[in-house]
Amino acid sequence: MTTTLQDCRALDAQDLLAPLRSHFALPTGVIYLDGNSLGVAPKAAAARVADVVTREWGTDLIKSWNTASWFDLPQRLGNQLAPLIGAGKDEVVCTDSTSINLYKVLSAALNIAREDSPARKRIVSERSNFPTDLYIAEGLCKERGLELVLVEPEEITAALTSDVAVLMLTHVNYRTGAMHDMAAITAAAHAQGILCVWDLAHSAGAVPVDLNGAGADFSIGCGYKYLNGGPGAPAFVWVHPRHASRFWQPLSGWWGHAAPFAFTPDYQPAPGITRYLCGTQPIISLSALQCGLDVFTAAQSLGGMAALRTKSLALTDLFIQLVEERCAGHGLGLATPRDHAQRGSQVCLTRDEGAGVGGQGSGAYAIVQALIARGVIGDFRKGDGGTGRHKDILRFGFTPLYLGFEDVWNAVEHLRQVLESGEWQKAEFNQTHAVT
Numbered sequence: 001m002t003t004t005l006q007d008c009r010a011l012d013a014q015d016l017l018a019p020l021r022s023h024f025a026l027p028t029g030v031i032y033l034d035g036n037s038l039g040v041a042p043k044a045a046a047a048r049v050a051d052v053v054t055r056e057w058g059t060d061l062i063k064s065w066n067t068a069s070w071f072d073l074p075q076r077l078g079n080q081l082a083p084l085i086g087a088g089k090d091e092v093v094c095t096d097s098t099s100i101n102l103y104k105v106l107s108a109a110l111n112i113a114r115e116d117s118p119a120r121k122r123i124v125s126e127r128s129n130f131p132t133d134l135y136i137a138e139g140l141c142k143e144r145g146l147e148l149v150l151v152e153p154e155e156i157t158a159a160l161t162s163d164v165a166v167l168m169l170t171h172v173n174y175r176t177g178a179m180h181d182m183a184a185i186t187a188a189a190h191a192q193g194i195l196c197v198w199d200l201a202h203s204a205g206a207v208p209v210d211l212n213g214a215g216a217d218f219s220i221g222c223g224y225k226y227l228n229g230g231p232g233a234p235a236f237v238w239v240h241p242r243h244a245s246r247f248w249q250p251l252s253g254w255w256g257h258a259a260p261f262a263f264t265p266d267y268q269p270a271p272g273i274t275r276y277l278c279g280t281q282p283i284i285s286l287s288a289l290q291c292g293l294d295v296f297t298a299a300q301s302l303g304g305m306a307a308l309r310t311k312s313l314a315l316t317d318l319f320i321q322l323v324e325e326r327c328a329g330h331g332l333g334l335a336t337p338r339d340h341a342q343r344g345s346q347v348c349l350t351r352d353e354g355a356g357v358g359g360q361g362s363g364a365y366a367i368v369q370a371l372i373a374r375g376v377i378g379d380f381r382k383g384d385g386g387t388g389r390h391k392d393i394l395r396f397g398f399t400p401l402y403l404g405f406e407d408v409w410n411a412v413e414h415l416r417q418v419l420e421s422g423e424w425q426k427a428e429f430n431q432t433h434a435v436t
């Protein structure tokens with residue numbers, strides 16, 4: 001049975017999460033399938049930021065550190081975020097960027113793992129992990145004379161040998177949308193005495209995560225993707241309570257001090273997760289992030305992450321089905337696993353090398369550009385040009401907070417038209433820009 005536009009409208013009519021869309025300032029004429037890269041602005045953000053600037057900063061000035069509770073905003077937002085990732089109270093802070101938080105936790109994890117076993121000299125990660133994660137690990141390895149070992153997903157278990165200190169993985173892969181079994185991999189690593197650092201950049205707010213249930217050691221994640229915190233929003237960091245008060249994190253700034261306003265010349269780390277703060281926090285940005293988190297708090301009464309996950313899988317299943325039914329014969333493939341247990345909240349389509357204009361490249365970039373010109377915003381991630389296992393990818397993120405089933409229908413209809421008309425072959429869609 002093929003699915004029709006009427007079927008999609010019927011699904012929207014039954015969708016209990018549909019009212020959440022009204023929390024977002026979605027531009028008209030846009031189907032936004034890039035919330036995995038930069039989330040949509042919550043409607044509340046503009047007024048909230050204006051209030052912080054004009055009243056809290058403008059009028060109340062320095063008093064606001066106390067009167068507007070600026071000082072503990074990283075901890076308060078961490079507590080608001082915690083249920084989304086299976087963290088407990090006072091185990092998370094929102095602060096700094098994902099890259100910087102990774103440096104902090106990876107450094108702490110290496111200290112802990114190597115305290116007992118100095119012979120452990122390796123960090124293992126996935127070759128297709130997001131590059132900044134690999135670059136941060138590479139930098140730490142250089143600094144400390146350690147080795148970064150990169151493997152394919154199916155090689156991870158075999159790479160967990162007695163000389164490994166830390167396994168550093170991203171839970172949902174940014175290119176393919178493939179999701180790891182966090183509990184199983186963490187258990188396998190722990191059985192070899194290896195600590196686990198999980199990057200939740202494509203998981204937090206996208207799929208239910210249970211860090212404590214999985215017994216994970218350290219975690220970080222992004223505020224501007226599925227959490228809708230705004231461009232460059234503060235990221236988050238979680239450390240299991242069994243590790244949080246061991247070792248300094250390397251960026252031992254005054255906001256991580258036990259008593260910053262004692263102004264003592266020596267560093268005394270605060271107990272718990274607060275020591276993972278470094279310097280004065282970006283209050284305006286944190287205030288915008290709070291508006292993103294507030295939508296998840298509103299979603300609690302509608303079933304929370306479990307309900308969002310059910311809808312996300314229904315949206316991605318529908319997208320895959322419609323692409324296969326309606327866009328067949330145009331050289332598209334599926335990079336994202338069909339198995340729900342292995343899928344995040346995005347769908348990535350591949351296109352073969354040689355399918356581009358004049359047999360050059362894959363044409364995937366141009367197809368994405370033609371879709372963007374029609375208001376269907378996804379993105380493109382470059383493959384290895386046919387030299388290895390990664391094809392060019394058309395990447396579509398599905399945010400159940402603000403997307404409906406008719407949106408999926410319309411997105412696929414635009415894709416069908418772009419492919420059948422050959423409109424993607426126009427020169428204007430084949431010019432590359434700095435940010436893809």
Ligand SMILES: *Cc1c(COP(=O)(O)O)cnc(C)c1O
Binds near residue numbers: 099100133170174222
């Ligand atoms: C998006 C993303 C980041 C981003 O890091 P920034 O420090 O915010 O630039 C890091 N890691 C992964 C896995 C990501 O997907």
